[in-house]
Each structure stands twice: as C-alpha cells, then as structure tokens.
Amino acid sequence: MVTLKGDVEGDGPIVAEVPSSTAGKEGVIIQEDWDLDHEEKARRIAEDDLNRKHKQNYKGFILLWAAWQSTGVIYGDIGTSPLYVYSSTFTAQPTWIDLVGALSIIIWSLTLIVTIKYTFIVLSADDDGQGGTFALYSLLARYAKIVRNEPHVTHTVQLERPRTGDMRPVGRNIRAFLEHSRLAQYALKVIGVLGVSMVMADGVLTPAQSVLGAIQGLKVIHPNLATSSIVGISIAILVVLFFVQPFGTSKIGTSFAPIVIIWLLFNLCSGIYNLAVHDYTVLKAFSPHYAFTYLARNGNAGWQSLGGLLLAFTGVEALFADIGAFGKRAIQLSWLCLAYPCLLFAYIGQAAYISKDTTETAFTNPFFYTVPPGSFYFSMVIAILAAVVASQAMITSSFQLLSQVMRLSYFPHIKTVHTSRKFHDQVYMPLANWLLMIGTIIVTGVYNNTTSLGNAYGVCVTIVTLITTTMVSLVVIIVWRLPSPVALLFFIVFGSLDAVYLSSVLRKVPQGAWFTLVLALILSSIFILWRWGKEQQWAAEAKDNVTPSQLLQLSPTSSIRNGEIDSQNAPQLTLTSAFGGGTLSTAAGLGIFFDKVGGGSNTIPKVFTQFLRKFKARPDVIVFFHMRPLSMPTVPLAEQFVITRATSQIPSCYRITLRHGYMDDVLTPGLGQKIVQQLEEFITRSGETGTKPRPEDLSPAIRAELDALDRAEAAQMVYVMGKQVMRIRRGGGNVVTRFFRMAMLETFLWIRENTRTKLADLDIDPDYLVEVGFVKEI
Structure with a gap:
C-alpha cells in the first residue's frame, strides 16, 4: 500500500x-x-563553478609562447608610432633644444604612462584575468554592492565584499557612498561602458589609419600614385586582414610576431646607428628638465604639440584590454624586454639624425629619412608589413571587450568561437568581425588619407587612459585597501598627465574627432539600453518562481x-x-x-x-x-x-x-x-x-x-x-x-x-x- x-x-x-x-x-x-546527499553534492558543485577562478598563470615555455603571441598582436599599433610622431609634432625644422624637449616628453610618457602606470599597476587590477575599463567596473562590483546581478546565473559577478572593520576609514566611507548613491553607481556604470565603447570605436579607426599610412609610403617610390589607388589597395588589404580573423588570436599572433619583432629590432639597430654617427647629446632628454622647459618656453604652441606627441603611446589601451588573451606576465615580459627599449632607441636615434639634418626635411618623414644607408627598400617592406599588423591590436581588443560586456549582460548573445585550447580567453566573434570590417572600409573610403584620420585619432585613447586612472584609484582604496595617500598620489600624478594630453587633443573634435566620439556614444547607448532592458526582464521573471x-x-x-x-x-x-x-x-x-x-x-x-x-x-x-x-x-x-x-x-x-x-x-x-x-x-x-x-x-x-x-x-x-x-x-x-x-x-x-x-x-x-x-x- x-x-x-x-x-x-x-x-x-x-x-x-x-x-x-x-x-x-x-x-x-x-x-x-529523494537523495539529499546528491542534492548537497549538486549544491557544492554549483558553488564551486560559481567561484571558479578563470585566470591563467603561464610558466616556462607557455609563458614565452604567450609573450611571443602578444608581441604579434599588441605592439603593432604603439610599435609603428615612430613612423609619424615627429612629423605630427613639428611643422618646421625644430631647434636642438625643442627637439630634445619633445624627445624628453616621449621618453617620460613611455616610461610613466606605459611602463609604470599600465605595465606595473593597471595590469595588476585585472578582474579574474580580464582587462579593460569594464573589467575594472566588474572588479569594483565584486567588492562593493554597486550592481544588480542576474539571478540564477553561474557566471555572474560574485561579491567578495570585505567586512567593514577590515577596511581603512577612507575606503570604508568611499564604499559606503558608492553603495548608497544611485547616481554614483550609474556614473560608474556609464564610465566603464564608455571606456569599452571608445576602445571599440578606435577598433574601427586604427586599421584604416595604419594601413592607409603604410600604403601612402609608396608615394616615396611612386609620387604620382593616385589617391583612389591608395584607397583601393588599402581596402583590399583590410578585407584580407579581417578574413584571416577566424584562424584565431593564437595562430595570428604567432604568425605576426616575427614581423613585429623584426620591425622593432630594426628600429633598435637604426636608433643605435644614428645615435653613434650623428648626435649622442640628445641623450640629455632623459632629464625631465627638458620636457618642462619645452612646454614653458613654447607656451600655447607647446601645449598644442602634445596632440602629436601622444601618438607615441596610442595603442597603450591594448595592453590592458588584451590581458585576457595573453596574461599579465607575458605582456610585461614582451614590453620590458623588447618593445620598450626598441622604441626608446627608435625615437632617440631619429632625434639624433634630425638634429644634424642640414636639409631640414627629415622631420617630415622621420622613419624613412633616418634609416641606415642601403636599408631603404627593406625598411619600406617591413614598415608596410608592420603597419598592416598594427590593426590586429584593436581588432583583438574589440573581441575581448565585447565578450566581457556580453558575459555580464550588457550586450545580446552573439556567436563566440574560442580559438585555443591552451589559452582560454582567446575568442573570435564573426558578427563583430564583419561589422568592424564594414565600418573600417567606410572610414577608409570617406577619410581617404592619414591627415584627416589623424584628426579623429587620439581623443578616445586619452579619454580611456583618464577613465582607467580614475577607476584604478578606486581599486587601490576599495579592492587593494591601500592607504588613501597612495591612491591620491596615483590619481594626481597620472590623472594630471592624462588631463594635460586630453586638453590638447580635444581641439581635434571639430576637425574629425567627433566621429569616434559619436560612435562611442552610440555603442554606449546600446550597452546601457540592453542592460536596462535585461533588468526589467529579470524583475518580471522573478515573479515566475513556482514551487x-x-x-x-x-x-x-x-x-x-x-x-x-x-x-x-x-x-x-x-x-x-x-x-x-x-x-x-x-x-x-x-x-x-x-x-x-x-x-x-x-x-x-x-x-x-x-x-x-x-x-x-x-x-x-x-x-x-x-x-x-x-x-x-x-x-x-x-x-x-x-x-x-x-x-x-x-x-x-x-x-x-x-x-x-x-x-x-x-x-x-x-x-x-x-x-x-x-x-x-x-x-x-x-x-x-x-x-x-x-x-x-x-x-x-x-x-x-x-x-x-x-x-x-x-x-x-x-x-x-x-x-x-x-x-x-x-x-x-x-x-x-x-x-x-x-x-x-x-x-x-x-x-x-x-x-x-x-x-x-x-x-x-x-x-x-x-x-x-x-x-x-x-
């Protein structure tokens, strides 16, 4: 019975x-x-899955391989800046003192912003191995109740909020303010999303800028080459570049790395040659005194020239955005051991040549005029290849960042293909790839030259670096729980640098930079709208829980x-x-x-x-x-x-x-x-x-x-x-x-x-x- x-x-x-x-x-x-043991086991497994750490730490050969790949992907953009920094800064032959002042700004920008700020500090503020401004927002959301999570989902943000007594008074007060102020929470969300949108907007612009710049170099050999031909060749190369994306970051990075490495080493050798043959006194630029006196002496003109000098570190946001694909240690290794010293010698060598240039034309095309004798055609080939590869940094960053916002329900689900078993966060998104390709082709055809594109370039980079500085300052206090003077020092030093560069580059907005800002605002609106809609959906679905x-x-x-x-x-x-x-x-x-x-x-x-x-x-x-x-x-x-x-x-x-x-x-x-x-x-x-x-x-x-x-x-x-x-x-x-x-x-x-x-x-x-x-x- x-x-x-x-x-x-x-x-x-x-x-x-x-x-x-x-x-x-x-x-x-x-x-x-009904089997309480299995029920308890299922609960434990769900908790383990929810709290599983995704961050990969590479060692030995795998670390070297990841560093090799990162060289082929990340440094194409920042690594090709020697092609145009001096020509974008000066409109006439600079004096020795101005040249050394500009070089000092470049050296200390690469040292302070890229090496100290990004390589040593920002890369340590990853969210379980993920980078970018939205990862910083997600990281803050783990340590403060500032976001509403999707119910019943195992990949959502897990709160790791420390007890109030474990925090310093300033950090406790800032966290309490963020948790109780809806306006502050909304502002953080908008800032995080805006940073992602601006990097993706640059993902449309960078391929057009780099490829057009490389193909325009053909005019050195064929001065009569028509603009339509340059645009046509550039679009053909861009199409090929986007069509190879399905091969995956690992294969692309491994294949592109030799090009970037040869390019960087060539710049290193060229810089050492010019320094030894022409003017070693430019090494005085390592003294920051020359940077300050350059700005003080030139006044408004010096301030405006910062818009050209910042091109020396455009692409720095890719270091942080691509950390999920390669890892912190691999990026640190490739930057400190290869890219950083090569770029320093490249700019120093160009300055040494320009300072002794009697023709007063070398600054107009600083790379090709300063290459060692007999290496012009080799430099032309490797420069074109490197400039083409430069596009990869922002394309990969766009995939990485879009996967983040999609995972946290700020963007609808689109097909995502994981391209590597060894490196877990290397992804390819077909729809995003084709949309990027269409946008880049349109931009290439409309702007059709690097001068017009240059006016639209750089604004997003400086805004992203300022956003990163602001959010990392909060991470220092709330997540790392360091003394408030440390966070204040970080914000003052790097926020001031970002603000100075931003104030200079904002004058480009009417000349073309409005395009990237409008594109970033459109993307941000889509992200925020989708998140708001999902929250409305979750609120309605919460009423459906039936026993x-x-x-x-x-x-x-x-x-x-x-x-x-x-x-x-x-x-x-x-x-x-x-x-x-x-x-x-x-x-x-x-x-x-x-x-x-x-x-x-x-x-x-x-x-x-x-x-x-x-x-x-x-x-x-x-x-x-x-x-x-x-x-x-x-x-x-x-x-x-x-x-x-x-x-x-x-x-x-x-x-x-x-x-x-x-x-x-x-x-x-x-x-x-x-x-x-x-x-x-x-x-x-x-x-x-x-x-x-x-x-x-x-x-x-x-x-x-x-x-x-x-x-x-x-x-x-x-x-x-x-x-x-x-x-x-x-x-x-x-x-x-x-x-x-x-x-x-x-x-x-x-x-x-x-x-x-x-x-x-x-x-x-x-x-x-x-x-x-x-x-x-x-």
Missing part, C-alpha cells in the same frame, strides 16, 4: 511514503527521501481510505486553480525540458509550468535540463552531469545540469541517449554505497524505476523549449515618462528578437523538438 500525507483537497504539500519494495501500477516510484505545491495538488477523485490508496491506483495529480485546474494525464515518453536559469531544487522551470497548463498532461519521465558553461576547453564526461531528483511531488522527475567547456560539442543528436545513460546510472546507484550494484541485487523499487525509464525511452523522446514572447506593460506616470519607457523597451525587444539565442547551436532532429510559447509582460 502507498501511504499519502498532505492536504488532498487544498494546495498543501504532497508527501509520499513508499516502502523500498513498493511501486505504483505504472512502475513510477514516489519517494519521500511544486503552488503548481500541483493530489486529485480529489483518488480513492483514499484512512490515509491509504489502493496500490492498483496510482495517485493522480491536478493543477491548482491558479494554473487552470484539471487532472493531469500521463503521456508515454521522456520529456526533456530546457531550464535556462537552472533554478533551485524546489522550483519548477517556466516551460514545464506552461506545458502542464496548456496540455494538462505530463510525460512518463521528466527531465529539467540546464546547461552550465565553464571557462575551460573541456569537462571530462565523468564530471559533466550533475543529477538530482527534482521533487518528491512529481514522480520520475529529475533535474540534470550539464557542465561543459567551450570546446565541448554537447547539443548533438546523441544528447538524449547520453541523458538516458546518465539517468540509468544515477537510478542504479540510488540509495547504494556509490558503487554500481549487480542487477540481481537491485531492490524492486529501483528496478521499477529503471523499467519506467526504459518504457519512456522506447515510446518517444521529446525536447521541450520555451518560447518567451515579451510585451510591454502599460505603466503609470506622465506622458513623457510613458513614451520614453515604451520607446526604450520597444528598442530592447526589437534587438532581442533579432539576435542569436543561447541555444542557437542545438543540433537535434526538429521532429523531436516542441516549443511552448508564453507571454511575459515587462
């Missing part, structure tokens, strides 16, 4: 007591104790006497009145319901609730199936599936979580068979010691449960997915507020309906797929 307890007529919980040898007439076992007792109750028509039901009559379940009522029939087969949020053990997926409400039927065997992506290439088969019984109130109902890596192909036609195999193993070991028992040792209850699974599999296997259609709920407020809210939500919903779903790679026979539609108002 099956003993039932609970409120038969009402909505109270249904609890069943089943002896180990008892089964219902359909062979379905209802258990009161079994809220959904189901025991049928009042069941034959119950003295709390017992005849074993020939299986208990019948009915829907509660809140879900339309009605007795549930049982359909032969196995139903796999995709559960996108992976809710707790006492909640029912929305798709299953809607299935029952619409069909008044349930499959013989029910599986709530949730996929949990992990930041690793593969997950061993033995560790992929986490199985528990979903609820004691629904017979033969299981909850399965599939843990998978980015290289695992799991949504395949064989998924159903794999689920059945895992369920058989789970049921067989249910209540046992963990080792698989022999078939003859199985209890009647377990054999009955296995028989039910076999019958369901033999009948049919159906995948059930939810199709959530969102509609805008009419709200209160004045006419302007309602119109503004409706316009934003309509835009959000349009983007949502026209972007890729997370299950777009589902590779199963459509004959076995059922979509259950339902409406959700936001």
Whole structure:
C-alpha cells in the first residue's frame, strides 16, 4: 500500500511514503527521501563553478609562447608610432633644444604612462584575468554592492565584499557612498561602458589609419600614385586582414610576431646607428628638465604639440584590454624586454639624425629619412608589413571587450568561437568581425588619407587612459585597501598627465574627432539600453518562481481510505486553480525540458509550468535540463552531469545540469541517449554505497524505476523549449515618462528578437523538438 500525507483537497504539500519494495501500477516510484546527499553534492558543485577562478598563470615555455603571441598582436599599433610622431609634432625644422624637449616628453610618457602606470599597476587590477575599463567596473562590483546581478546565473559577478572593520576609514566611507548613491553607481556604470565603447570605436579607426599610412609610403617610390589607388589597395588589404580573423588570436599572433619583432629590432639597430654617427647629446632628454622647459618656453604652441606627441603611446589601451588573451606576465615580459627599449632607441636615434639634418626635411618623414644607408627598400617592406599588423591590436581588443560586456549582460548573445585550447580567453566573434570590417572600409573610403584620420585619432585613447586612472584609484582604496595617500598620489600624478594630453587633443573634435566620439556614444547607448532592458526582464521573471505545491495538488477523485490508496491506483495529480485546474494525464515518453536559469531544487522551470497548463498532461519521465558553461576547453564526461531528483511531488522527475567547456560539442543528436545513460546510472546507484550494484541485487523499487525509464525511452523522446514572447506593460506616470519607457523597451525587444539565442547551436532532429510559447509582460 502507498501511504499519502498532505492536504488532498487544498494546495498543501504532497508527501509520499513508499516502502523500498513498493511501486505504483505504472512502475513510477514516489519517494519521500529523494537523495539529499546528491542534492548537497549538486549544491557544492554549483558553488564551486560559481567561484571558479578563470585566470591563467603561464610558466616556462607557455609563458614565452604567450609573450611571443602578444608581441604579434599588441605592439603593432604603439610599435609603428615612430613612423609619424615627429612629423605630427613639428611643422618646421625644430631647434636642438625643442627637439630634445619633445624627445624628453616621449621618453617620460613611455616610461610613466606605459611602463609604470599600465605595465606595473593597471595590469595588476585585472578582474579574474580580464582587462579593460569594464573589467575594472566588474572588479569594483565584486567588492562593493554597486550592481544588480542576474539571478540564477553561474557566471555572474560574485561579491567578495570585505567586512567593514577590515577596511581603512577612507575606503570604508568611499564604499559606503558608492553603495548608497544611485547616481554614483550609474556614473560608474556609464564610465566603464564608455571606456569599452571608445576602445571599440578606435577598433574601427586604427586599421584604416595604419594601413592607409603604410600604403601612402609608396608615394616615396611612386609620387604620382593616385589617391583612389591608395584607397583601393588599402581596402583590399583590410578585407584580407579581417578574413584571416577566424584562424584565431593564437595562430595570428604567432604568425605576426616575427614581423613585429623584426620591425622593432630594426628600429633598435637604426636608433643605435644614428645615435653613434650623428648626435649622442640628445641623450640629455632623459632629464625631465627638458620636457618642462619645452612646454614653458613654447607656451600655447607647446601645449598644442602634445596632440602629436601622444601618438607615441596610442595603442597603450591594448595592453590592458588584451590581458585576457595573453596574461599579465607575458605582456610585461614582451614590453620590458623588447618593445620598450626598441622604441626608446627608435625615437632617440631619429632625434639624433634630425638634429644634424642640414636639409631640414627629415622631420617630415622621420622613419624613412633616418634609416641606415642601403636599408631603404627593406625598411619600406617591413614598415608596410608592420603597419598592416598594427590593426590586429584593436581588432583583438574589440573581441575581448565585447565578450566581457556580453558575459555580464550588457550586450545580446552573439556567436563566440574560442580559438585555443591552451589559452582560454582567446575568442573570435564573426558578427563583430564583419561589422568592424564594414565600418573600417567606410572610414577608409570617406577619410581617404592619414591627415584627416589623424584628426579623429587620439581623443578616445586619452579619454580611456583618464577613465582607467580614475577607476584604478578606486581599486587601490576599495579592492587593494591601500592607504588613501597612495591612491591620491596615483590619481594626481597620472590623472594630471592624462588631463594635460586630453586638453590638447580635444581641439581635434571639430576637425574629425567627433566621429569616434559619436560612435562611442552610440555603442554606449546600446550597452546601457540592453542592460536596462535585461533588468526589467529579470524583475518580471522573478515573479515566475513556482514551487511544486503552488503548481500541483493530489486529485480529489483518488480513492483514499484512512490515509491509504489502493496500490492498483496510482495517485493522480491536478493543477491548482491558479494554473487552470484539471487532472493531469500521463503521456508515454521522456520529456526533456530546457531550464535556462537552472533554478533551485524546489522550483519548477517556466516551460514545464506552461506545458502542464496548456496540455494538462505530463510525460512518463521528466527531465529539467540546464546547461552550465565553464571557462575551460573541456569537462571530462565523468564530471559533466550533475543529477538530482527534482521533487518528491512529481514522480520520475529529475533535474540534470550539464557542465561543459567551450570546446565541448554537447547539443548533438546523441544528447538524449547520453541523458538516458546518465539517468540509468544515477537510478542504479540510488540509495547504494556509490558503487554500481549487480542487477540481481537491485531492490524492486529501483528496478521499477529503471523499467519506467526504459518504457519512456522506447515510446518517444521529446525536447521541450520555451518560447518567451515579451510585451510591454502599460505603466503609470506622465506622458513623457510613458513614451520614453515604451520607446526604450520597444528598442530592447526589437534587438532581442533579432539576435542569436543561447541555444542557437542545438543540433537535434526538429521532429523531436516542441516549443511552448508564453507571454511575459515587462
């Protein structure tokens, strides 16, 4: 006999007591104790996955390989600046004192901004291995309650907020201000998103600037080369460059590295040669005195020339943005041991040549005029190759940053391809790649020369460096918990440098820099709009958490006497009145319901609730199936599936979580068979010691449960997915507020309906797929 307890007529919980040898007439076992050990194990695994560290620390050969790759990707932009810095700074032959002053500014900018600020400080402010201004925002969100996280998602930001007593008074007060000021939280969000948008805007501009600059060098050999020919050749090269992106960062970086290394070493040798042959006295530029006197002596003209001198470190933001692809140590190694000394000697050597140039023309094309005798054609070839490679830094940065904002729900899900098993955060995004290509081609055709592009170049870089300085200052106080004078010193020194450069370059805005600013504002608006729309969606979906007792109750028509039901009559379940009522029939087969949020053990997926409400039927065997992506290439088969019984109130109902890596192909036609195999193993070991028992040792209850699974599999296997259609709920407020809210939500919903779903790679026979539609108002 099956003993039932609970409120038969009402909505109270249904609890069943089943002896180990008892089964219902359909062979379905209802258990009161539904494997608490497995439930606890599943909870621990979920916590481990949530707190898993994704940061990779390379050593030995792998570290050298990553440093090699980073050279081929990161330093193409900042490494090709010797082609045009002096020509962008001076309009006439400079005096020795002005030349040394400008060189001093270049030396100390590379030393202070790139080496000390970025290489040693900013690279240490990564968010679990990720870089960029949005990573800084995410890092702050781990240590202060400044962001609303998506519920039930394992890859969201985990709070690591230190106790108040563990913080210094200034840090405690700043954190309290950020946590209680909605305006400050919104400002931080906008600043973080704006920094990402500006780097991506530069991702459109940089390839056009570098390739056009390289091809325009052909005019040295063919002065009559038409502008249309230069633009055509540049566009052809850009198309090829974007078409090689699917090969991945690792292959591209490994292939491009020899070009960049040869380029940097050539600049090193050329600089040493010019320094030895022409004017070694320019080494006095290592004294910052010459930088200060240059600015004081030239006044407004010196201040304006900073707009050209800052080109010496454009591309510095790629060092931080690309840290996820290569790691901090690899970037530090490649910069300090190769790029930094080579660039210093390049600028010093050019200054040595220009100071003794009697023709007074060398400053107009500082690289080609200053190469050692007999190396002109080699320098032309390697310069063109290096300039083409320079585009890669910002393309890779765009992929890295977009993956960050997408992971934290600031951008809709688009296809992301992980291109390396060894380096986990190297990604390629087809849609982003083609959009970047189209934008770059348009920019190349419209601007058609580096002078016009130069006017649009540099503003975003300086704004990003200032944003980075501001956010790292907060990290110093809140995350690193260092004394406030340390953070203040950092902000004053580097913020002043950033502000001086920014004030100079802002005069370019009317001349062309408005383009990148407008593009960055458009991207920022999309990111913020999507996040706001997702928060509205989450608030609506939070009301959908349904427990079994809220959904189901025991049928009042069941034959119950003295709390017992005849074993020939299986208990019948009915829907509660809140879900339309009605007795549930049982359909032969196995139903796999995709559960996108992976809710707790006492909640029912929305798709299953809607299935029952619409069909008044349930499959013989029910599986709530949730996929949990992990930041690793593969997950061993033995560790992929986490199985528990979903609820004691629904017979033969299981909850399965599939843990998978980015290289695992799991949504395949064989998924159903794999689920059945895992369920058989789970049921067989249910209540046992963990080792698989022999078939003859199985209890009647377990054999009955296995028989039910076999019958369901033999009948049919159906995948059930939810199709959530969102509609805008009419709200209160004045006419302007309602119109503004409706316009934003309509835009959000349009983007949502026209972007890729997370299950777009589902590779199963459509004959076995059922979509259950339902409406959700936001």
